Amino acid sequence: MKPSSFDYAVPRTLDEAVALLNGDPAAKLIAGGQTLGPMLNLRLVQPTLLIDITRIPELTRIEETGDGIVFGACVTHAAFEDGRVPDPAGGALRRVARGIAYRAVRTRGTIGGSLAHADPAADWLSCLAALGAEVIAYDGHGRRTMPVATLMTGVFETAIREGEILEGVRVPRPSKQARFGYYKICRKTGEFAEAIGAVLFDPERGVHRAVAGATEAPPIVIEDAAAFLQEDGDLDAVKARLGEHGLTDPYSLQLHAVALQRAAMEAWL
Amino acid sequence: MTGQGIGASVPRKEDDRYMRGRGQYVGDIRRPGMLEVAFVRSPLAHARLRAIHVPEALTGRVYTMDDLDGVNAIRATSTLPGYKPTDQWPLARGKVRQVGELVAMCVAPTRAEAEDVAAQIELDLEELPAVVDMLAARRSGAPLVHEAFGDNIYLVSSFDGDIESAAARADVKVTREIRTARQCMLPIEGRGVVAEWNARLDQLTVWSSAQMPHIVRTGLSEVLNLRQAQVRVIPPDVGGGFGYKGILLPEEVCLSWLAMRLGRPVRWLEDRREHLTANANCREHHYKITGYATRDGRLLAVEAEAHVDSGAYSSYPFSACLEAGQVTSILPGVYDFEAYRARAYAVATNKPPILPYRGVGRTGVCFAMELLIDALAREIGMEPHEFRRRNLVRPDQMPFENITKKYFDSGDYPEALRRAVEALDVDAWRRRQAQGESDGRRIGVGISMYCEQAAHGTSVYAAWGVPMIPGFEQAALRITPDGGLEIRVGTHSHGQSHETTFAQVAHEVLGIALEKIHLVHGDTALTPYSTGTWGSRAMVMAGGAIAAACTELVPRLLGIGAHLLQQSASAVRLDGDRVVGPEGSVSIADIARVWYLAPQDLPLDADAHGLEVTAGYKLERDTGTFSYAAHAVALAVDTDTGLVEILDYVIVEDGGTLVNPMVVDGQIYGGVAQGVGTALYEEMPFDSHGQPLASTLSDYMIPGPTEVPAVRILHMETPSPLSAFGIKGIGEGGAIAPPAAIANAINDALAPLGVEMTESPVSPHRIFNAIRAARDETAA
Structure with missing residues (x-):
């Protein structure tokens, strides 16, 4: 299949992009295009205008502060994987990036594009929710932030408003003793995850967070993970807890409990 | 021996353009x-x-x-x-x-x-109302795909044998329902x-x-x-065909x-x-199969009812018969047993037509038979490879006409099994299995065997009476004025390396360097008529035709060469690409130059046919060559997730005389990749309205490089007594055995849990459901 006809614009500034976005209600932003490309070809989306935001310098910036790092939305997965950008979480971002799809996808795909697309199986969504990251949205007038944990409102839906651009993501620095665990279950390398478990134990800051991702819904974020995730803990306790969050299908429940348990084991070790 | 003929692992001639991205496909034509x-x-x-x-x-x-x-x-x-x-x-x-x-x-x-x-x-x-399931399609009152049929059956084929007396002597009887999923063939180029x-x-x-x-x-x-x-x-x-x-x-x-x-x-x-x-699918089979055996490991009888979901139309030229119609005749596989009865239904449904896919009916048949063999072995408490050994056709029986009158031309099946068991080191895996894994996964070992009929010809297909019956395969050869060779054949390569292997056959006879041999194939205006490349036939049939044509050129070359050497034709011989006499020699290039460019130097009685020839080839006994193999796999099953990791994979195969062992290995690797897909990943599901549910490659899962094991291939070479040079067709085997070997290994791993998988692909979800059902049963 081939896309239906559309116009293509390459703005050089964020304000130019916002203006284009507001000028056409059927416009769509494109960054790496790793999901949007196939969707265009399948005519699942038929925008009249594609706004390519990858040439906007602000969107590839890195801003380090004492307590975190802001990554522009168009930083690619490969930039994380290759260690070309700093990693506030002691290598966690690099490791997660390395497991996203295939290298060809990582070369073009971007952190902001992945978050804005809000596929439940996306790695960044679960990983960054566990790390307590927040996204920054810009609408041409001002900026607002919101936690990644609440960014996704439904499958392929986010709290980003019409006319807003997801400009970047701020990842906080965990404390030195913090432990991060991440486990994803895929039927094969590079395939969409069937279950993701992400765990951050940061006792110094009082964080014991567990995230169950790839649930065909927004990630499940649980703040008292220590209460039900233990080394060699039994799966039934994890399942019971996930069941409270609406996971009912036995197979899905099993996979998510296993992913969380294995992520927790990794964080303990 | 110049290192370019039959048996040489020369690099592929076609790689120069393929590796540089210079191939030209339909999509490149403007x-x-x-x-x-x-x-x-x-x-x-x-x-x-x-x-x-x-x-x-x-x-x-x-x-x-x-x-x-x-x-x-x-x-x-x-x-x-x-x-x-x-x-x-x-x-x-x-x-x-x-x-x-x-x-x-x-x-x-x-x-x-x-x-x-x-x-x-x-x-x-x-x-x-749509007919989606092949078993439901047979029930009375099912909607009709083709009203004129009066039912939903294209063809019923049977093998009627008396099994009662053998069954009465059996100590054990095992019945299984076995199913293989509908698949797409997925060549890289559509x-x-x-x-x-x-x-x-x-x-x-x-x-x-x-x-x-x-x-x-x-x-x-x-x-x-x-x-x-x-x-x-x-x-x-x-860019790939596989039957599609x-x-x-x-x-x-x-x-x-x-x-x-x-x-x-x-x-x-x-x-x-x-x-x-939208387009043709493959593979969807269902079996109800029963095996009878003695406690000491003798297979006595097999009885089966098979269904093939043949889809909505009977495709030209193979028809809806080919897949289901051969099930009954090939189900006995590599085994020798006394009693057999089977019936197979080709069923019409509201789904795309089924086409024969690499291995054709054999992959499904091998899955059914080899799972039954393991189930019987478990039932009598015998190591499955030992049970197999006791029932294989033996080398001293070769050539062997089996129970369905298939003529196995040559081979040593027990030796292939023995080598596979040894190479995998089944005993070592058994010890590791008994120890248990530190990560909690369960180890399993599985084996499967098959034999593959290839290059079967007129007598076999005349019985089918389909629009296309292979007869003499022809090759047209032309020595060019510079001493090169043009080969024209009507088969076509969809990845089989014919430009290399056909040239190797010609080199074997004429000694012309591979670089100077040029293959023209497929184009109907330039090549002799051929039924084409299917049924693992091209190497045997087109290869045989090329050899026959080369052989016809030899006396013509000798005639001119002898004249140029001023010798009698009986005093000269062809050695490499030169005609050699008692004193001196002339090259084929010299001879060609004279024939085309300096005919004044020709003998007066020169053969007017010159240096072009079309020759035909047909196996005297055209029932086909039978290559065969034993596949042995060790794997680990994560019972928490249902995920399977293949830890080792060994193939002992016998393709007769190998023209180019490296190309054969490539064929096997490619086939195994597809077999792993059938075993663990590939499935085209339909909903109850007949809607296909996998519309992109994120839904239709195929193995990638990380899922295909590093296969270890060991060759045996028992020449076929039927074909030129003893070559056997080997194009499909790699895809036949893996589903059964892998499923048997999974069942070996899960047997202590009371779990047995009988449906492909053996997906994590199916494994999870089976483990859960077994637990519930134990609890109840």
Whole structure:
């Protein structure tokens, strides 16, 4: 299949992009295009205008502060994987990036594009929710932030408003003793995850967070993970807890409990 | 021995262009003024076609079956008793019988614009109940895919034997229901067609990504009412076939008609979505199979009822018979037992037609039989490879006519098994299995064996009576004025390395360097008629024809060479690429130069046939060569997730004399990748309305490089007594055995949990469900 006809614009500034976005209600932003490309070809989306935001310098910036790092939305997965950008979480971002799809996808795909697309199986969504990251949205007038944990409102839906651009993501620095665990279950390398478990134990800051991702819904974020995730803990306790969050299908429940348990084991070790 | 003939692992000649991205496929062809086609396809699995609404503005850009005046239906006939053929109209007429069936053809300067046109066509369809499951399709009262059939059965085939007396002596009886999923074949390159009418030649030229160009030509001329001379089919480079490109496509008919109608070249390229959701599928089998054995490990009898979901149409030329029709005759596999009875049904459903896929019926048959063998071994408490050993056809029985009269030409099946068991080191895996894994996974070991009939010819296919029966395979050879060799054959490569291996055969006889041998294949205007490349036949048949033609050239070369050396013909011989006499020698290049460019130097009695020859080849006994193999696998099953990791994979195979062992290894690797797909990943599910549920490659899962194991291949070489040089066809075997070997290993791992998997793919979800069911059963 081939896309239906559309116009293509390459703005050089964020304000130019916002203006284009507001000028056409059927416009769509494109960054790496790793999901949007196939969707265009399948005519699942038929925008009249594609706004390519990858040439906007602000969107590839890195801003380090004492307590975190802001990554522009168009930083690619490969930039994380290759260690070309700093990693506030002691290598966690690099490791997660390395497991996203295939290298060809990582070369073009971007952190902001992945978050804005809000596929439940996306790695960044679960990983960054566990790390307590927040996204920054810009609408041409001002900026607002919101936690990644609440960014996704439904499958392929986010709290980003019409006319807003997801400009970047701020990842906080965990404390030195913090432990991060991440486990994803895929039927094969590079395939969409069937279950993701992400765990951050940061006792110094009082964080014991567990995230169950790839649930065909927004990630499940649980703040008292220590209460039900233990080394060699039994799966039934994890399942019971996930069941409270609406996971009912036995197979899905099993996979998510296993992913969380294995992520927790990794964080303990 | 120059290191270029039969048995040499020379690098492939075709790699130079393939590796540099210089292959030329249908998608690379641009003709002046070419238009693109997109099709409107049926959104429903079964419906009456009441009307097709084409907006007036689109007149001349949209064509339906009503426009295709004079075009006949595609009809695959067979003389098998009881077989019911179908009329497959190139564009739907009256009814649609599968999702994706062609309904209208839209033409525009670009594919995107053609799709814009297609989006504006409205279909008025009256939905009918769909027949989706092959077992349900046989029940009385099931909706009829083809009303004229009176039922949903294309063909019933049987092997009737008396099993009662053998069964009465059995200590154990095991019955299993076994199923293989419907699959897509997924060559990297999909189908593609460019059609152009040439007024000067009064000829239609069709470039098509095809395995059987001459058969396409015959089919097109019949459907379009053209003389065969008016049709030329050219397959350019073909990016994988596997059976998918061994069919006359409705799209080929449509595009040909359109090119003639418009007087302009037209092109259609299948996209991945069309491949997955609309075009032919493969593999879907169901078995109810029972085995009878003694406690000391003797297989006595097998009884089976099989179904093949053959889909909505009987495709040309193989028909809906080929897959199901051979099930009963090949089910006994590599074993020798005394009693057998089987029946197989080719069933019509509202799904795409089934085509034979690499291994054809054998992959499903091997899955059913080899799972039964393991189930019997478990039942009597015997190591499965030991149970196999006691029942294999023995080397001292070769050549062996088995219970269904298949003629196994040569081989040592027990030795292949012994080597596989040893190479995998089954005993070591058994010890590791007993110890248990630190990560909690369960280890399993599995084996499967098969034999593969290849290059079977006239006598076999005459019994099928399908539109295409292979006879003499022909090769046309021409020594060129510079001493090179042109080979022309009607088979076509869809990845088999023919440019290399065929040249090796010619080199073996004539000694001409591979660099100077040029293969012209497939193009119907340039090559002798051939049924094409299918059934692992090209190496044996076209290779044999090339050898026969080369052999005919030898006395002609000797005649001229002897004259140039001033010797009698009996005093000279061919040595390498030179004619050698008692004193001195002349090269084939010298001889060719004289024949073409200096005929004044020829002897007066020179053979007027010169240095061109067409020769035919047919096996005296054309029942086929039988290559065979033992596959042995060790794997780990994560019982928490159902995920399987293959830890070691060994293949001991015997392909007779290997022309190019490296190419054979490549064939096996590729086949195994597909076999792993069948075993663990590939599945095209349909909902209860007949809607295909996997429309992209994120839903239809195939193994990637990380999922295909690093296979260890050990060769045995028992030459076939039937074929030239003892070559056996080996193209499909790699895809036959893996599903059974892997499923047996999974069952070996899960047996202590009371779990046995009998359906492919053995997906994590199926494993999870089975473990859960076993636990529930234990708890209850």
